[in-house]
Amino acid sequence: MFNNRSQIVKTLNAQIHTNGHILGVAAGSGMTTKYSVKGGADIILALSAGWYRQKGRSSLSSYLSYGNSNRIVFDFATRELMPLSMNKPIIFGLHASDPTIVLADYIANIKSAGFAGVNNFPTVGLINGQFREALEEGGLGYDHEVEAIRIASHLGLFTLAFVFDEQQAEQMIEVGADVICVHLGLTTGGDLGAKKVHSIENALQLADRIFVVCDEMNPQVIKMVYGGPIQSPIDAQYFYDNTACQGYIGGSSFERIPAEKAIFHSTRSFKNPTHSESKDLLMDVLSGKVHDYDYVEFVKEHIKENFQKPIQLSEIALALHVSLPYLSSKFKEKMGCTFTEYLLRYRMNKAAELLIESRLSIVEIASLVGYQDYAQFSKMFKKIKGSSPKNFRNNQTF
Template sequence: MAAISRKKILEKFRKMIAGGVPIVGGGAGTGLSAKAEEAGGIDLIIIYNSGRYRMAGRGSAAGLLAYGNANEIVKEMAYEVLPVVKKTPVLAGVNGTDPFVIMPLLLTELKTMGFSGVQNFPTIGLFDGQMRQSFEETGMGFGLEVDMIATAHELDLLTTPYVFNPDEARAMTKAGADIIVAHMGVTTGGSIGATSAKSLDDCMTEIDAIAEAARVVRKDVILLCHGGPISMPDDARYILERCKGLHGFYGASSMERLPAEAAIARQTADFKAVTLEHRTQKWEPVLGKSDAQTKGQSGTKTDAKKKKG
């Protein structure tokens, strides 16, 4: 499908906000995920490298490591996802710190392919401590992701960056971000999800701080939340009811991995629960003997009876 204009997308979202309807975005690691999400009425679909890893049974954090070229993987996934999406804006996860791309050319190529916008993933924001410091000191810091969002904004692409604190929220909003996504960490739950996470109440405090910082820069910026313990619809409802400046939710693992894990396991268990009681038979196998041996023994016994008679 062709890219949908940023203006058209934002007009729709402004109407949704005015009507009290939450904006829901979701990651898609496969074409089937994208089709199912669109069938469910999703507002945004985002594809990025961790979606491929996630739906291959690996943790989403694999997308942060050097298992493949993130930007090239997204372009490969485009041929799987874009042709099957009929009316929903599809965004590309872009590695803004990739030192081997000419960013304006990459973003222009993505727009030509049919992407309506971008998000900053993989993101340095998920690193902290000494590793984060090393990235920042060696020219691969979060500032490059801000620059990528600014360039995308200049190209009139929808921009929906992840941020992890108020400072990053301010920087991304100044760069022209249309939607700020408050990232609460790797999603918990399921067989390959994170097991440690902050509480929902902790998330509320952080989301409110991020929202306030973004709105100091621009009052009309749209705010979504993502990740951490916000993994199920009830979790999202809890946050949305309490964070008044929030306009919706963006799910990735929560939108495709967790539902797939649960549904496939349940369906398999249901098939395994089917019984054949009405057709059960008592078997008396002859162990260690071939059919020929069995027939031979049977014939010998018959001959012996005839001789006695």
């Protein structure tokens, strides 16, 4: 059954085994649910943030007293999401510190209504400073979220816990969370997106530390990331390649940002039928229609398509009509590492894939990832992966 906890875990692990990772979508409407499931989503999260996004508001609206988060989720999820979920599990975003509910009774009602699981959202983990201190002192802190996961797990519900540090990961694992999802903050990008977020590298390091805790305490727990600087499939792949991450959950990435762009460009095209909007990133960049972040996206896309060839940031800067120091600075600001470091890690991850999945010689693989000098390739591979290419291949299980 789609709402049977053990079956959900089994199905998700099967997806991880065959596809390498799983995908969760925080949906705020039936439309998002219907087409994200068709596109391959494995789980659907019903969060009040998604409901507010569909109203054209920031996800942070779910943190203010515009409405009761739990009632909003219960209403729109049962009426819009469940009828269109096509047997994919719907996870209830529970505001655990809601003072108007008896937590155990409310979670029992969630289960009776047909929800497959529970997630701690809105979460006080996104709040810091004096307000966070006041919430904790007032008995409205993160402990309520840990208790909610414990109760849900005890009742046989699937549990997906948002965590923000190693200690919270430990707490959630101890009470039986099925998924530990490192919440990296509000998603950047688009008109309503967060303007200040972790760099990709800083976010990766945080996730890596938390996943180490997961593997030490419970190697069976599923490890995922959410939001923050992850805006594209390339960003998500960077986490898969460089941490123990097994899946990505997004909300704005799937419904707000695509909708913003599509509605804006479609409306403008109908308003000005003779104006044709370029869909090619390079053309957009060269015509000056994009912001700094898009320059970084272009560089990452260029690496993805041309990592086998010699790549110089100076040549990319020349093509983009920007200075090398400017492009280098913007790349490091967004990614948290230099262009050279990113390119090296990308190539070595590709080499590792080929060493595992192919029978090509190591010299051939070196050439395929842009290295004609085998000795240099071997040195760089050992620097990134901790062993020589030969030992790395020999240690794999085929």
